[in-house]
Amino acid sequence: MKKLILTFALSFLWISLSMASDPAFEKAMKKQIIAMDQIANAEQSKEVANGFLRIAEAKSEEWLPLYYAGLIHIEAAFRFEVNKDQYLDQALKYIEQVEKLAPANSELTALKGYAIMGKISLDPASRGQNLSPQAMQLFGKAINLDRENPRALYLMAQMEYGMAQFFGSGTDKACGMVRLSLELFEKEESIINEDYILPKWGKRSAQQMMNNCN
């Protein structure tokens, strides 16, 4: 009996070790992340998203594959001629699916806000009133969960910038935030190596926004 328990314990240990660092998973993720940076049209966007969905299907305990699938859908809605509402809804679906796996995750929370920002942009006049506070709240929550998350701060700055423009008030606050986000992006870059599979996007857009500030 003891021996049996020991065998189980050992095999369990082995499995949890193998999960902590799963080279096949990381390899697959890295391949898709590289492909993600090359997306130039809706078809490629679909292909890469499908790649992440395949990983998600195989590794249902990981939040990152669906995070990236969601991100690609949001970006596609902003960049390409697709059924934008459908893409954004699908992104929200992926995010909500993994929220249970990674509750109180700053990156996921910020991404959800990003998707809602996309929904607002499709019909600001009628959706803005209801959805803007939701997006702001999610960015605020994401910042709270991880004060080092440059994306949460950059997205919040985007929202602030839009509102400041609409109401004709100063963009100082928004610009201050994007400047801070750029500092956080720098900080993040210092720890990025070739094995880094966590979210690292957003710096280029933040820089573009910074250009408008100066």
Next chain:
Amino acid sequence: MRTLIIFIFFFLSLSTISFSQTKISGKVLDEKKKGLPGVNVLIKGSYDGSTSKEDGSFEFETEVEGPQVLVFQLMGFKSIEIAIHCEGNAIQIPDQILVEAITEMNAVTISAGAMEASDEKKSVILRPIDIVTTPSAMGDIVGAFQTLPGTSTVGNDGRLFVRGGDASEVGIYIDGMRVGNAYGSTAGNVPTRTRFNPNLFKGTFFSTGGYSAEYGQALSSALALNTKDLSIRSQGDLSIMSVGGGYAHTLSSEKQSLTFSANYFDLKPYQSLVKQNFDWERAPNGWDIELSAQKKLAKGGLWKILARKESGGMEIWQPEPGQEGRGQLIRLKNKYSFAQSNWKNAFENGWTLFAGAALSSNFDDIHIDSIRLERKNQLAHGKFTATKDFSDRLSMNTGLEYFNHQFDESLVDLNFSRDYVDHQFYLFTEWDYYLNKNLVFRAGLRAGKSSLNKEQWLDPRASLAYKISETSQVSFAAGSFSQMPVENLRVLNQALNNTESNHLILNYLLQRDGITFRAEGFYKGYENLVVFEGYPQKPQNPTNLGKGYAQGVDIFFRDRKSIKNTDYWITYSFVDSKRQFDQYKSEVQPSFAPKHNFSVVAKHFILDFKSQLGISFSMNDGYPYHNPNDGEEMSSKTESFQSLSFSWSYLPKPNLIIHFGVNNVLGRENVFGYRFAQQANSQGVFESIPSGLVAPRFLFLGIFLTLSKDKNANQLNNL
């Protein structure tokens, strides 16, 4: 169990160490046998797979061996899984056909009779924000719906009149729960408003006929208001208006939110500044307090509470035709409370359960000169519904309802009173079946039973919708509707049966980005309407012997796109209605059913001035009225009603709104009918007084300030 899984996992991990490659290829098609690109083809549990190309073909290699599951996934389509066996040889998969999933986004919806105000759904005629920004509505929910097809404006009443039906034929619901006395009590031709603030609601569903079996006790129309879910932030809202003021405070956390509000209004200062047509002894005044709370429950349910209490009154001199002096003094005091609580939970197995309870209680104390009349009306409503999606094609909505209706009226000084109590039970079921995403059938049945008149009845309803193209659809609806007579008639004859109507509706809807066109034709037959002897103020011997019909066409066009920063809609409704009801001896065109009704609403946003300008114009061809000097019943007609309204909303800061509005800008002297003397004068003529507007114009100025001590806001300030 857990250990077993670990074992399997263990051996599976071992078994993956092998290197033979299997090539898998094939083709994915849609229902029309056309190649389907973008499909994710994958082997379950591995990272291997590919995306189908433009022609639907796919090809990839995998290292996994043995029996495997091949999955085909595409957003908007139903996934399929097939079993394969990988052993190093190339596998040619037979053509796979993916079927489009029927979802809310792509499926046809039944639009006959229905108009929805929602942010979420695509098929909307009105957006929630339109309710507050329609100039003629002055912030009243029903006021905004009066610019929609199928309605007529009755300026000395204020309530909603739909397709030749009187105002009692519109059933008003909050979160599916019936609201009793939803309009403020009023007297002497002073128009009323809905009691509830539009800000409470996230969406509304307004039907002008052929509606769901979930709604009963309404012959013409159902207006369903859905309250907001959790408030997103804690805030205070202060309003200062030319007619009063109020404050609302919201407390919110992730799991629950609570809003408390208190308002006071008094038209006295306003009326002392602006000339009135009516002879006021005491201007309308009142207060209300309201509490609403929402709570997310542990198992995914949402629990809501809404409670409101209000009190108000007015005193007005009503001149009597053919008599000198100020006429009758009418004094009205009203107390009203409404409370409801409901719970809803969507379970993962496809069942959604709803349970709710509501109580409306209204008390009117009316003095007409020296006569004192007290009226109590109380409606309790309990409801339980279960909905289930059996598949993406078949869904069901079934429910049970109980109503307890108590009515009591008494002449206090004469020690005379009469009352009734009615218990009503309902059972309804409704089934939707999608033949495909372009064609849906709905069939419903509503059974009712009343304890007061021992009546039992059954109302069958059916509708269908067919999508002609991506942007247009037709729908058809038919059904029977039953409604108990109004309280003051029912109390006279407690054996009165349901009044009945039958609807036939054909609808065409075209929606292209920013443009909506809707045309609807209808026929509505009325049976068992109540007729009585005497006159409306003093009915006698009511019976179910009346009948009638209404038929017509209405057209709606909305354009949010063609003119930059401008949104406008145009409505025309034609109603041909005749009915024998109330005191009339023959079928007549009712005073509340003008034949030609037209309205246009336009809103223009001026970004530079952070302002929204609104203008609305309504007209009809005049209201029929009965002139006793003329032999025939209801053979006279007033002049055309026309009213132009204007509004200006200014947003200097995100949290400050200044709103200014004027109704009937041109000051046109609209007349809604005439009141005639009961007796002819010495020349044998019945003298009359026109029923007109309370004042030539109504002006409104409001300042709305939101104070939020948002944690996020604080945080940002610190950055």
